[in-house]
Amino acid sequence: MSAPGPDTTHAHFNLPARLLHWTMAAMILVMLFVGIGMVSSISVRPVLVDLHRPLGIAILLLACARLFNRLRHPPPALPADLPRWQAFAAHASHWLLYALMFAMPLVGWGMLSAGAYPVVMWSGVSLPPIAPHDPVVYAVLRTAHTWLALLLFATVLMHLAAALYHAWVRRDGVFPTMARGEDRAASGPDASRDIVAGKPELSNRV
Numbered sequence: 001m002s003a004p005g006p007d008t009t010h011a012h013f014n015l016p017a018r019l020l021h022w023t024m025a026a027m028i029l030v031m032l033f034v035g036i037g038m039v040s041s042i043s044v045r046p047v048l049v050d051l052h053r054p055l056g057i058a059i060l061l062l063a064c065a066r067l068f069n070r071l072r073h074p075p076p077a078l079p080a081d082l083p084r085w086q087a088f089a090a091h092a093s094h095w096l097l098y099a100l101m102f103a104m105p106l107v108g109w110g111m112l113s114a115g116a117y118p119v120v121m122w123s124g125v126s127l128p129p130i131a132p133h134d135p136v137v138y139a140v141l142r143t144a145h146t147w148l149a150l151l152l153f154a155t156v157l158m159h160l161a162a163a164l165y166h167a168w169v170r171r172d173g174v175f176p177t178m179a180r181g182e183d184r185a186a187s188g189p190d191a192s193r194d195i196v197a198g199k200p201e202l203s204n205r206v
């Protein structure tokens with residue numbers, strides 16, 4: 001039996017993909033601001049740290065479900081007239097976002113493990129360490145957590161800018177593929193003009 005090939009018969013992301021996208025978008029934004037709050041406030045730090053750990057692990061679990069769904073259900077093709085560099089930027093940034101959705105929680109979990117801190121989810125429930133107790137490993141992972149968070153911030157902002165560019169400037173039907181479960185053909189007179197149905201080698205697939 002062969003692996004599932006590109007599916008060009010649909011024009012929007014499936015329901016699990018859309019639910020995971022918007023839920024995780026909100027969770028990741030909350031996490032970024034909770035992280036900043038944690039390191040810049042002493043008074044609210046304990047509450048925020050208690051929120052940060054389980055929410056981060058929830059993002060890791062949802063990222064697993066999302067990757068599984070993404071591999072089983074390839075996304076709709078990008079418009080065929082999208083400049084090649086923009087299609088490349090879309091593919092690269094989407095895979096970078098996937099990588100960061102895994103890396104951020106794993107680095108956070110790993111750094112607490114290396115620092116010999118308990119990775120408490122909620123009262124009485126802790127995760128096992130995933131890294132050896134080592135101050136050097138802790139220092140490396142602690143720094144990585146900050147830099148990866150900055151990279152995630154920047155990538156999320158670029159992703160948002162690109163989504164709005166598709167929605168408001170190009171109006172090419174890309175935004176509704178994630179915003180609604182509606183076919184591109186139904187979202188505007190010219191919206192479906194460039195979908196390369198049935199030509200996977202020409203479609204700008206993520």
Ligand code: HEM
Binds near residue numbers: 034054119
């Ligand atoms: C998508 C997941 C995550 C995001 C977006 C995220 C984001 C952040 C950000 C922005 C900071 C502030 C960084 C700084 O200013 O240096 C931070 C700090 C921190 N994160 Fe995460 N994080 C995630 C997952 C986790 C997980 C799963 C854990 C642990 C289980 C964790 C533990 C920590 C700790 C302990 C700090 C503060 C360390 C300190 O104050 O010294 N993070 N995180």
